[in-house]
Amino acid sequence: MKFGKRLKQQIEQSLPGWRDYFLSYKELKKLLRLISSAESGKAEAEFVYFLNDEIDKFNSFFMEQEEDFIIHHKELRQRIEKVMENGSDQKDYKEELAKIRKDIVNFHGEMVLLMNYSNINYTGLAKILKKYDKRTGGVLRLPFIQKVLEQPFFTTDLISKLIKECENTLDSVFPPSESAVGTLRGEKEALALAGEGIYRNTVAALLTMQEMRRGSSTLSHFSLPPLKFPDSDIIHTLQILPPIQIP
């Protein structure tokens, strides 16, 4: 129940084009309820088919995004090279560089969000499989999850690599400033200008992650350890409230 709610929140906060590609957790739970031991196994079959379809969906979406990222990554590189070459034209240079910087940051953000997408879907799959096993007394979970681990949408090494490269590029092209994370004054407004969709989603993802791993009623010795990062309070304050929907 809890996960379903969190997932829903995540989806709401996510980038618009992504919302249809998350795990249909609720649907799967519904299917699960239809399963009864008296039946012929039709419900089970349906469940597994649905799961497979979901995985197809993840894979397609993920690889599509990944492909876009690869292309975009190269483009950014070329842009930077070009701008660096024409260092002479001062005015345009500054603007171009500012644009590039913003683009890199947003690009970085999107890739991280894709990883988050991957992870949250995986988590959901693991959970629903567990529920399945519990309900049917079956042993679907373990082998199935082994296969999931190998799926494209979960093998995120490339994206991770691109993310790190982005960070390096940013550091080299735009040397990091001295100020610490603490100064929030005025930043919130300024953030409205930056990639708000990405930013909001990122913060939401962090918070969701933290909450999912916080102590819950079922926390036991075997749960994942709670997230610990130093300024988690600040993360809370960074939450941008969703805009009021004007119908």
Added chain:
Amino acid sequence: MPKLSMEAKPALSIQRSSASQLGTFGTSDLQFSSQQLEGRHPRQPPFISQSTSSGKSVILPYSVGSEALQSSASSDCNNQNNESWCTDSLPEFLDFPATVQSCPLDGSDSGIISIQSEDFSKQNDWQDWADQIIIDNEDLTSDLNELLADANVAEPEQKVLTQMSQDLINYSIHQPHASQQLSVTPGETCATAGQSPSSNAAPAKQRMRWTPELHEAFVEAVNKLGGSERATPKGVLKLMRVEGLTIYHVKSHLQKYRTARYKPESGEESSEKKLATIEELPSLDLKTGIEITEALRLQMEVQKRLHEQLEIQRNLQLRIEEQGRYLQMMIEKQYKPGTDLLKGVSSTNDRPSKELTDAPPNSPPHEALTLEANNSKARGDSTNLAATSSETSRPVAENPDSNDAGMAESPPSKRTKVDE
């Protein structure tokens, strides 16, 4: 018999073989399934595990009565090899036989297979237990006592359904061809291994998983042909000379490429929206400039943090499943009927074999693990996994004397591990 390629592959390499074939695969010397297949021809494993090097493959636990099911099913579902994850398998699945006895495939609702209850109650037990041990998220069921209570309720009935689910998994979890990673070095064409021979079956459907290297080759080819506007998919495909790459792949990629070139700022959606906002500002004075810089920096910080946490979480998840595999393997070995344990082969001592045969169905999993851990064979088998999950295996192996102590040891060790 479908051929099984065992080389290590970066991409998915699941061979679509006949449904739920049991059988050990890889170099594992686990005899569990093959024991039950005695008398039948050895099966090809349904899929290749990720870590082919270790040979610690997933053993499908449903064996016994389902043999008849599989032998009849195998002929039917062997054919296709090359579809996407799931979709095409539907009709074939429904043809799976309904009962063990009736070999010919039953058209309608695939049904209930009566399987010996004893095995399933055992399987239920260890699965529950394995689940307990596995570190998991919130809704992890509680503690061992509860588990034991569950285990006592032997459910001999329709684990069938799981058999069927297993069929489904094996049947539809497949097709790495749908997502190959082709590594391209300039001037060469090479595809990463693990492709089933019939990969050309449905080229239009296959999804290509692009890599930076592949994209480099693509860009090179495009440039040679005079740029993204002038280059044609056919020309690019020819120039690239990448095995397995189809014109459909190139076409769609070219389209993306063109779009990216001519709208460089609007890489993905959200950038577009906010870009407009910034450009509307007539002048960016210094103050705002600094604020924007700061905002970007902050955004970056948050993003980096999320990335970091995601990586950690992912690794944890991988480890959890690894331990799960390990435990399953251990437990399955315990239930290996015949030879080693029951006959008291030299590598085992008398105690385990006696306790195995005498023990009531409920408790074996617990005793079994410690006993099994004492078995040098087990240790030999699990060296690879032991290396990675050494914290868990060590305590188990180091308590040869009392089962209870051994049993009590492993959760605490996990506890401490988790808590830090």
